[in-house]
Amino acid sequence: MNEHVVLFVDDEPNILRAIQRLLRGEPWRVLTASDPNEALDIMRRTPAQVVVTDQRMPAMSGVDFLSKVREQHGDVIRMMLTGYTEMTIAVDAINKGEIYRLITKPWNDDELRATLRQAFDHHDLKSEIKRLNTVSREQNFKLQDMNRNLEGKVRERTKQLAQKNQELSTAYIQTIRALAEAIDAKDHYTRGHSERVAVYASRIARHMNMRKELIERVYFAGLLHDVGKIGIPDAIITKPARLNNEEYEEIKKHPEIGARILEPVEFLKHIVPCVRHHHEWFDGSDSGYPLRLAADQIPQPSRIILVADTMEAMTSDRPYRNALPLEAVVRELHKYSGSQFDPKVVEACLALLEDEGETFIARNQLFDIHAFLKG
Numbered sequence: 175m176n177e178h179v180v181l182f183v184d185d186e187p188n189i190l191r192a193i194q195r196l197l198r199g200e201p202w203r204v205l206t207a208s209d210p211n212e213a214l215d216i217m218r219r220t221p222a223q224v225v226v227t228d229q230r231m232p233a234m235s236g237v238d239f240l241s242k243v244r245e246q247h248g249d250v251i252r253m254m255l256t257g258y259t260e261m262t263i264a265v266d267a268i269n270k271g272e273i274y275r276l277i278t279k280p281w282n283d284d285e286l287r288a289t290l291r292q293a294f295d296h297h298d299l300k301s302e303i304k305r306l307n308t309v310s311r312e313q314n315f316k317l318q319d320m321n322r323n324l325e326g327k328v329r330e331r332t333k334q335l336a337q338k339n340q341e342l343s344t345a346y347i348q349t350i351r352a353l354a355e356a357i358d359a360k361d362h363y364t365r366g367h368s369e370r371v372a373v374y375a376s377r378i379a380r381h382m383n384m385r386k387e388l389i390e391r392v393y394f395a396g397l398l399h400d401v402g403k404i405g406i407p408d409a410i411i412t413k414p415a416r417l418n419n420e421e422y423e424e425i426k427k428h429p430e431i432g433a434r435i436l437e438p439v440e441f442l443k444h445i446v447p448c449v450r451h452h453h454e455w456f457d458g459s460d461s462g463y464p465l466r467l468a469a470d471q472i473p474q475p476s477r478i479i480l481v482a483d484t485m486e487a488m489t490s491d492r493p494y495r496n497a498l499p500l501e502a503v504v505r506e507l508h509k510y511s512g513s514q515f516d517p518k519v520v521e522a523c524l525a526l527l528e529d530e531g532e533t534f535i536a537r538n539q540l541f542d543i544h545a546f547l548k549g
C-alpha cells in the first residue's frame with residue numbers, strides 16, 4: 175500500500191500550522207498549501223489520497239477548488255474544513271456529491287483524526303474494489319480468450335476429423351465403385367450398369383420426395399447393389415445366353431455376397447440391407463430373394479433399386495437380344511406393379527418417364543450426387 179498523504183488547503187497559515195502540529199504523531203504525510211492553485215500544483219507532483227480545504231479563500235472558493243480536484247484526480251477523497259458561516263454552501267456541496275465529509279471549525283482533535291482515518295480507509299477500500307474489478311475483468315477477458323481458443327481448437331479438430339472421415343468415405347466409395355465398375359466391365363454388355371441404376375434410382379427417390387439422406391443412400395446402394403457378383407463365376411456372369419436353372423441359383427447369391435462384403439464397413443451399415451434385399455418381390459413371393467420379404471419389410475431403397483435395375487437391364491443390349499424400347503419397360507412396370515414392384519415406385523418411375531421420355535435413360539449423363547442433392 176502506498177504512503178498515505180493528506181493535503182490541507184487554507185489561506186490562514188495559523189490553521190495549517192495547528193494541523194501540522196496536531197497530526198505530527200500520525201502515520202500520514204501531511205502537506206499544506208495556502209492557495210488552491212498551489213495545492214493543484216502540489217497534487218500534480220505528489221499524489222494525495224485525501225484533500226481537506228477551507229471554503230472562503232481569496233483566489234478560489236473551496237467548492238470550486240474541490241470540483242477541479244474531482245476533474246483532475248477523481249479518486250481523491252475531498253473534504254471541507256469550514257466555519258459555521260459557510261455551512262450552507264458546504265452542505266450543498268455534500269449533497270451534490272462533491273464532498274465526502276465536512277469538518278467544522280473549530281474542530282475537535284479526535285474527531286478530525288478519526289475522520290481522516292475514515293477518509294483514508296474509504297479511499298483504500300475504493301481503490302481495492304477498483305483493483306479487484308480490474309483483475310476480475312482481466313480474468314474474464316483471459317477466460318473468454320481461453321474459451322475462444324478452446325472452441326477454435328475443438329472446431330478445428332472437428333473439421334479435420336470430418337474431413338478425414340469424408341476423405342476415408344470418399345476413398346472407400348471410390349474403391350467400391352471401382353469394384354462395381356470392374357464387375358460391370360467383366361461383361362461389356364453391363365458396362366456402366368451400376369452407375370446408371372444409381373442415377374435412375376436417385377431420381378425416382380427424389381420424385382418420391384424422400385429425404386436427402388435417403389436419396390444419398392439410394393444412390394450408394396444403387397452403385398453397390400451388384401457388388402456381390404464378384405463372388406459369382408465369370409462364366410455365368412458373361413454367359414452370352416439365358417441362364418439355366420443351376421446358373422440362376424448361383425447368380426441369386428449375389429445380394430447376400432454383396433451384403434457380406436459391405437457389412438464390416440461402419441459407415442455403409444445403412445446400405446447393407448438395401449443391397450441384400452434388392453431382388454425381393456413386393457408381394458413376398460418365391461420369386462424374390464434372398465429372404466422373400468414383402469412390402470414394407472423390404473427397405474425402400476431396395477424397392478426403388480429393383481425398378482431402376484429392371485429399367486436399366488431392359489434398355490441395354492444383351493447378348494441374346496437388343497435393347498428394348500421404353501414402351502416395353504412401361505408395359506413391364508404395369509404388369510408387375512404390386513407383385514414384383516412397389517406400386518408407389520412404379521408410379522413415380524412412370525411419371526418421370528412420361529415427363530422425360532428417352533432423356534431419362536440417355537447414356538453418359540453427367541451425374542454428381544452432391545450437386546443433385548443440392549438441386
Ligand SMILES: [Fe+2]
Pocket residue numbers: 399400428452453483
Ligand atoms: Fe442384382
Ligand SMILES: [Fe+2]
Pocket residue numbers: 367371399400483
Ligand atoms: Fe443389377
